Amino acid sequence: MTVNRRDFIRILGAAAATGLAGCAGAPAVHSGAAGDLLPQRARRIVVVGGGFGGTIAAKYARMADPSIEVVLIDRDRSHFSCPFSNLHFIGKRDIGENEFGYSKMASTWGVKTVFGEVSAIDGAARKVILDEGFITYDRLILSPGIDFRFDEIEGYDAKRTPLAMPHAWKAGEQTRLLKKQLDAMENGGTVVMAIPPAPYRCPPGPYERACMIAHYLKTQKPKSKLIVLDGNDQIASKGKLFSAAWETFYKGIIDYRPAHKVAKADAQAMLVDTGVEAIKGQVINLIPSQKAGLIAAAAGVLGDDKRWCPVDPITYESAKVPRIHVIGDAASIAPMPKSGNAANSQGKMCAYNVVQLMNGKEPMLPTMVNVCYSYINPEQAVTISSVYKIGPDGKLTDNKTTKTTANIDPYITKLEAKYGTGWITAILDEMTS
Ligand SMILES: Cc1cc2nc3c(=O)[nH]c(=O)nc-3n(C[C@H](O)[C@H](O)[C@H](O)COP(=O)(O)OP(=O)(O)OC[C@H]3O[C@@H](n4cnc5c(N)ncnc54)[C@H](O)[C@@H]3O)c2cc1C
CATH class of the missing domain: 3.50.50.60 (FAD/NAD(P)-binding domain)
Structure with a gap:
């Protein structure tokens, strides 16, 4: 199911007519919060951000427990992948090849997609606020990526x-x-x-x-x-x-x-x-310079550095606001880098553990992986791969890292360029099919 601006009006019309939640009796949490856009009839996870972390979290939450409703919100109807966007500058890849939409999220996985700007989050009332109204949640996963510190x-x-x-x-x-x-x-x-x-x-x-x-x-x-x-x-x-x-x-x-x-x-x-x-x-x-996507500040999940969001490295639950989980670039999950591959890994792990928590079960201990391909010319690439585990102190640690050898071996780096092409095809497919 996809909810667009016209659907909002329809839903709001129905809500007003039947006296559903979020109308006259509900306190206004934001000036633009007209009413409950999707009255909740089942347990619900809301995911904000349909990029590398959010799409995967939404899809895997549905796979882990189809009885839980999942709503994915993004401001845009399509997303451009940053990974492999640098190849546009040498004409090896048109940036149009990096654009994807969300139709399969709904048709294959039953994720409800909503398009609109999330302007605030009321963590106490468990509401995500958009211009048209609000959407309630039991657990919220934020994967809003980055914004810039222009003021520097x-x-x-x-x-x-x-x-x-x-x-x-x-x-x-x-x-x-x-x-x-x-x-x-x-x-x-x-x-x-x-x-x-x-x-x-x-x-x-x-x-x-x-x-x-x-x-x-x-x-x-x-x-x-x-x-x-x-x-x-x-x-x-x-x-x-x-x-x-x-x-x-x-x-x-x-x-x-x-x-x-x-x-x-x-x-x-x-x-x-x-x-x-x-x-x-x-x-x-x-x-x-960069910081977590602006909505992180509005949700109150920024750390003392006022830039990134501290989280529990097992469940990704915010250290600041309960029932809000943060993944991807916005989160502080050192030593994992801020990468699409890391966001993908975190999306899966976070989805599983949010479902575990909602089902009253113990969270699983994560093992995380990140592989990053960088092209050095159209035919050759170098990589770094790391595996991360939770250490005895309960923190995420870099368990093993390997890199391409520094002599830029032509055979190996050409192979890595080939693996890189396979990686981008697979990861974008996983986010869109
Ligand atoms: C040039 C470049 C090359 C890169 N190459 C690689 C690579 O080769 N490999 C790799 O692993 N990583 C790479 N990355 C990093 C990768 O792009 C990011 O780490 C990844 O996109 C992070 O995923 P995310 O889910 O945190 O954020 P994103 O993928 O950016 O998704 C965030 C989404 O949230 C939405 N959003 C944000 N705020 C709101 C709001 N308030 N309301 C509604 N929607 C909102 C945005 O519209 C966006 O769709 C590269 C990055 C760049 C810039």
Whole structure:
């Protein structure tokens, strides 16, 4: 079942006519909360966020116990996968191939899908608030991804700056815009890429992007160069592998400057300033610092750092608000990275343990997996894979990590590129079929 704006009005009309919950007698929890959009007739899990974590949590909760109703809410009718969006810059993958919708969530798994912006959460009353009204839950799973800390960069205007200096850190229009700017740039132009300090979404993602942009320049605009301003003291992930790849394939093209955090941006002059020097670029890919998706703050589940959401590493239940579980990029689940593969793993584990709790059973101890493929050119990729377990102190620990060897063996890295293509096909299929 899919609920859209017209259905909301229909449901609201029916609710008003029959005097159902959420009408005159119910206290207003938010100015936009018109009424109960889906009066609850069964035990219910609501999932907010239909990306890498949320789709999987919704689907696996239904598989684990079909007697529990699952409602999946996203602001958009389709989602663009960030994984493999960097390949758009070298023309290996159109960003349209990364877009998926939610029709099979309903038809295959019986998940109810609702499209709208969740503007607040009332944890005490167990209500998710949208403009059109509210939806009640027994347990809530939040997987809202990230938002940006624009305020850390002087001169950054949240609306205008990303149009001039795209971050492309939420895939879709931003990815297309950055590619268009690269295509329009003259041969001989300077591309500047600014990486925020960790933690941010996808630790190796910016360095993979540097490879893709450098490959593009090498093959299409050989007089151009790429200046990488890194807000971290060194490459934040797969350091030896990316250094070796840059040395092997992009010598003289990539100018890497660690410990260079952008403090100021001037979109009109196309200048970024690190406090030490101001650098001009014809194209500037400015990726701001990050925090949990805004709804996490509205739900009251942010930790003391005011950025990420502390959770129990077994059930993902928020340390701040009971019956709200947080997974994916928004959660603090160190040492797991903020990756789509991690969000997928957490989505399954969280769904199972939420169902266990709802059925009065003990939560299961998780074993988590993350594998991350990064392309260094169209045919070769490097990987990092880790297995995580709960340690004797009750915390999640990195049990075993393996990486591609640093000599960029052509046979192995071509195999890894092949596995990567299989991975993206399988994970997107799992989210959409
Ligand atoms: C360039 C790039 C490359 C990457 N490559 C890889 C890779 O190769 N492998 C990998 O594993 N990971 C990769 N990642 C990381 C991956 O994209 C994220 O870790 C993953 O998407 C996190 O999943 P999530 O469910 O937390 O958030 P998302 O997948 O972003 O989903 C969040 C959803 O919540 C919705 N939402 C948020 N707030 C609201 C609200 N208030 N109301 C309604 N809906 C809301 C959004 O619309 C969105 O659909 C990459 C990231 C980038 C930027």
